[in-house]
Each structure stands twice: as structure tokens, then as C-alpha cells.
Amino acid sequence: MSSFKPSGSVVVVTGAGGGIGRGIAAAFARRGASVVVTDVEGEAAEEVAGELRADGGSARAAQVDVTDARAVQSLADAVYAEEGRVDVLVNNAGVTMRPMRALWHGSEEDFRWMMEVNYFGVVNGLRAFLPRMLEQTGRRHVVNIASTAALNDVKGHSMYTGSKYALEGISNVLRAELADQGHDIGVTVVFPGAVATRIATSERLRAEADRSSARTVTPWVSAVDAHLDQTVADPDEVGERVFQAVLADDRYCLTQPVPARWQEQRLADLTGGFRDTPSTEPAS
Template identity: 40%
Template sequence: MRELSGKVAVVTGAASGIGRALATRFAAEGMSLMLADVDPGGLAETAALAGDAKVLTQVTDVSDAAAVRHLANRTFGELGAVHVLCNNAGVFQGGHLWTRSEEDFSWLLGVNLWGVLHGIRAFVPRMIEQDTEGHIVNTVSVAGLFAAPWFGTYSVSKYAALAASQSLAQDLAVTGSKLRVTALCPGGVKTRINDSARVRPPDLSNLRSSDETESQEIIDHVLEGGIEPSQVADLVVEAIHEERFLLLTHPEYADRLRRQTETLLSGRLPPLPTIDAADPAGSGRE
């Protein structure tokens, strides 16, 4: 998809971080925008940064299928089409797998996986019917490529999001669709995902365990040394132009993925990660 000017982009998780950077980058490309998030104040701030672009905003919980259908209905109704769909909303919860509650899993899977699936089901059929070039960008994470201690719940949701992205791309290919897919797998990026508790539903208990505190210290460290969200947005635009499926924000991940594959094929457990700004334990910053 070479031309973005005059087209329509939808971005979830647009109130901050990568979502905000995508919105302002698409606006600079001359696109009209539908921006969604659970944070109305952040949405308004992002919209104000979009300059002269046409911008609609919608408070949307992507874990709610009906809310995402409403987002799609409004987008197609008021903007007429969708050419780029960014299923970007995401949240983080750390800790060991055996200490995480059902509420933790429900929340992360609801946003990180079902948010992607709801976006696909609500938007993609109509994007196919448009019979135009188009692109779906799913924000996964390198945590969807490299599982890590303290980040199991998050990795489970992101591995599934990667599988959904690959299956979607292959389904589109075998049906001859003009749509393409990018699985965005960021490493450490300076966003607010380490403060996901601010958007956790109030009806879900959130008693922090000692292992969760350790994971919080790790993710805080990773984000502090991360890259800027604007760099990720630039890479996404390149990936759309080049129709690239897997997008890594840190070049060193390519070699790591090769090493992990070789290790797994030998039947061994991949080595524990080191903790730095490019570490998978702190990746996938929406």
C-alpha cells in the first residue's frame, strides 16, 4: 500500500504511547482518523496533536465486542471507508503464572487478544468488501516471540495475538484479498504500559504480590531505556508501504529469534533473557 494520503486509519489505544504516535504520523501523511481508547482525556490530547487532519474519537473498550462493532459502524458511517486498521490497544500485568488470578488473565486476554479479534471481526469483512488496498497492523510484542519469567500472563496474550495475525494474513492470502497484515513486535518503547493499572476495571481486584512488584521494577527499567514511540510509528509506515508481515523494532531480535528456533529444535529450553531496554520482558509497549 503505497499511498496513504486521503485514506482512513483507525487506531485503538490512541490516547498515549505507540497509538498516539501512529495517529500523529498518519495525520502527517494526510489521512483521516478514527481514534479509540478508554481514556477520553488522552484521546482529546491526541486529537489536538493531529493538526489539520479530520479526526473522530470514540471511547471504546476493545475487550467489549459490542463496543468495537459500534466503533466500526461509526467509522464506516461517518468516514465512508477504512484503509488502515491498527489494533494497538494493550495492557500489562506481571508476575509468575501460578500467582496470577483469573481476573488477571481475563483482563489481559480481553484487551490484548480479544481486542485484536474483535477488531478483525468488526472491520475486516467490510474492508474486504471495499475491494481496495488496505492494511491491518496488530501490535503484538516481542513478548509474543520470546516468553520470559515474570511476564507469562502477558506473553500468553501476545503469543496468541501473533498467531491471530499470521492466520489472518494467510486467510487473506488464500482468498485473494488486497489486504495485508503486519504483526508489530516492539521491544522497549517509552510508553505508559507500565502504568496499565490506571485503566484496569475497578471491579477487578488488584492486590499486588511480591513477584508482581519484581516485574514492575523490570518493566520500569526497560521502558526508561526504550526508544521513542515516534520511531515505531515511522517503522510502521515503512512496513505498510513494503507490505512487511513481521516488524521488529530492535534489529538484534532477528538473531535472537534464529537462536531461539535452533534451541527449541534441539529440544532445549531457550536461555533466560537479560534485562535491558531491548529485552522481551519489557516489550510490546502499546
Template identity: 50%
Template sequence: MLTAFNFGEAIVMVTGAGGGMGRSIAESFAARGGTVYVTDIEESAAQETAQLINVAGGHAIARQLDVTDANAMDALANDIFEAHGRIDALINNAGVTMRPFRAIWDASAQDFEWMMRINYFGVINGLRSFIPRMREQGSRAHIVNTSSFAAIDTIPGHGMYTASKAAVDGISNVLRAEFEDQGDDIGVTILYPGQVTTRIGTSERLRDAAERSDVREVKAYEMKNLSNPHNEPLAPEFVGDMVITAIERNAPFVLTHPAPTDNLKARVEKLNSGYFGLHSQASH
């Protein structure tokens, strides 16, 4: 059982906070009295979020941050610990995707690498830079890693993104178990956004110009049989308070939409039917 999280004095770092869900999460922490380090690869966007928070009476500090740069993440962690002696909430939210959707066999090696470098290793850099000192500070803390509905549903044409977010799931679940095993007062929550209306669909603006999909002949995936009726558009402004609630409850998961239970149940049934062990062999 973790101790209660103190939002009123929280020191928080949010990646990808220049807009969308990251901005909403930063605003929700600030509204409860926290000091928020607002980071984004686009410095002007980080400054805009910080200004909105500060004008509203909160306390935010804008920093430009490329989450793929481990040295830059270390430098930010050093600054935060030198200034405050601790961090209470680490929100690894920065992420990218590509348009159009494409089949796995139509994606380039550079597509896979770019997606994984930001969506997965961006999270890893945050964890490696902050966790050792979070554990040493000995106070209640929390980590939120942004995954996606793509990791718990099956979306043809979205394989690269799914793979990067499934990696986030794997590391987050094990991290939670390790904290529990070691008795650390640190919670871990996976955020699963569905169709939240952010700018993530335009994130290739951040790629090298020659690698962007709009300058290459990328074959768009044509979905033939599947749909996602659970995935109704949701404004990002609602996500921040969802995350706050999850931290209050130390919830392992927070979803922006109802869970795709039919798909998840079918997956469990297929897992059960896939065991061909000694008992199964003896029955035939």
C-alpha cells in the same frame, strides 16, 4: 503482490491512541494526509491526541472506545463505513500489562482474564467488526496488530502478557495467509515493541479497584539468570514512522529493536531436535 497503499486519502482507525505508540501512529498517518479515528478507553486522552493532530493541520476524530466491548466496536465500524464507505488501515494497538511481574503460579484467574480480554479479544473484536466490509470494498487496505517482544523472546515473570501477545501473533499470521490464499488486497503486519517508554506499566489504573495489584499481596518475580540487553528504552514518537514504512513495504513484521536472534535460533534448533519420528527411531 499488493497494490500501493494510498496514505494521502487513507481512512484509519487506531485503538489505544490516547498516548504512546498509538498517538505516534495516528500522528504519522495524519501527517501524510489521512483521516484518523483516534480511539481510547479514556475519552480525554483520545480528544487530546485528536486536538494535537488537528492543530497541526491534520484531520482526526476522537472516539471513546472500550475494545473489549464488541457492540461498541461494531457501532464504530458502522459509523466509519457510513461516513466513508471504506477503511484503509485498521490499527489494533490497545494493550495492557501488570506490575509487578509475577510468576505464572502467583497470578490470579482474574489477572489472566483481564490481560487476555484486552490484549487478545480486543484485537479479535476489531478484526471481526471491520474485516468483512474491508474485503468487500475491494481496495488496498492494511491491518496492524500490536504484539510484543515478549512473544519472540522469553521473559520470566511476564507469562500472562506473553500468552496474550502470542495469541495475537497466531491470529495475525494465519490472517495474513488467509488474505493471500483468497487473493485479497489486504496486508497484515505484526508490530513488536520492545521497551518503548509508554504508560503501559500503569495500565492497571483501568482495572476494577479491588483487582489491582497494588491493593493485593502480589509476590514480585525475582529474575535470577536472564537479562535483555537488546531492550534499550525508545521514545514512542519513533514508532509511528516505523509502522508507516512497514505498510509501504507490506512487511509482515515491524520491530522497534533488533530481533532477539540468539533466542530465536535456539528455539529453531530445539524444535529440530524435538522431532522423534520414524527416521529418528530407525537410527537407534
């Protein structure tokens, strides 16, 4: 497996009009990559691309809604027509909802919107870019942004957590499939914790009638005091950690320290869940 060389590479980052996406785009641009900054908010994408160029980087902006498969395919067509290749695809665009709520207080539309952006938005990116990335030579990489919500049971956050679990699952299988077929393409799943971004205001991107503020939503109130035990990370620091993970071909990337008990509990829950599974051994 060859090593990734950032200088002269082409990097596509979705949801890069701010926050984690902006931090990742900046980390690659500083190393000489040509970065395509995409966001559903076109003006935000243009602003970030302008900042990267002002800092000496190579960047251009594109407005795209990742839930629109045809729009994402058009983005891929445009990037390949101009650049001829994509070396790193970063599926970062994601949303959440406030107030946090119990699963039974989430509407069907809430669940569908969360999955359309956080899961199918990534699927759309993979299906649009991967076929041509497979035809390239040299080291290539896919980065999918999950969440530490997939490591810890964050009560009141079931819709978001479910979408991120799904994203981790397809990422793991994709990495195995690429390795099985001998493709020089790595896959990294990133687990950001609390980061200083605008994700809590994601519903600004929904139709006004669908927003939580347009109806009565019962906020989650925990019966047990619990703390996430996390510091709030800076998006630029997160971007740097993601860049280093691509260089190292890390399978997973934690953007900041998390309590070990989160991962230990997850493993214990998984193995414990199989304890009573019937044996596959043939009966004697």
C-alpha cells in the same frame, strides 16, 4: 497487489490516546490520512485528535473499550457511516501488569483481563471491521501490535507473553487466509520492544478491587541476572517504522534492533521440540 496510498486514506487506531498508538496515528496523519483516534480513555483520545488537527492533520476521536464487542461494532458502524471506508486498521490497544510475577502467582482474573484486552480486543476489532473492508477495493491493511516478549522468554511475564503469542498466531493465519482468497489486504505483526509509554500503569483501567495494588502479589525475582539488551524507543519513532512497514507490506515489523539470539533461540526451541515427534509415514 496494489500499493498503499496514505493521502486520503482512512485509518483507525485503537489505544491511540498515548504511546505507540499516538505515534502511529501521527505518522499517518502527517501523510494526509484521515485518522480515527480511539481509546478507552475518551479525554486522552480527544487530546491526541486535537493535537493532530493542530498540526494540520485530519483526525477525530472516539471513546471505545475494545473488550466490549458491541462497542467496537458500533465504532465500525459509525466510521463507515461517516467515512464510507477503512483502509488501515491498527489494533494497538494493550495492557500489562506490575509487579511482574510468576505464572503461579497470577490470579484467574489477571489472566482473563490480560487476554480480554490484548487478544480478544484485537479479535473484536477484526470481526467488526474486516467484513466491510473485504468489500472495498484498493489496497487495505491490518496492523496488529504484538511484542518482543513473543520473541524472548521474559521471566515473570507469562500472562502478557501468552496474549502476544496468541495475537501473532491469528495474524499469521489471517494473512494466509486473505492471500488464499485473493484479497488485496496486507497484515503486519509489530514487535515493539521497550517503548516510553504508560503501559506499565495499565491497571489504572481495571476496577480498583481487581488491581494488583489491592492485594498481596509476590513480585518476580530472577535467580539469574538477565538484561533485555534493549534501548527505550520513542513512540513517534515506532509510529514511523509501523507506517513504513505498511507501505512495504512487511509481514513482521521490529520497531528497534533486538539481539539476534532471541530469534535464533526461538527457532532452535521450535525445531528441537519436533525432534521426537513420531513420523507420519505409514508403517511398512
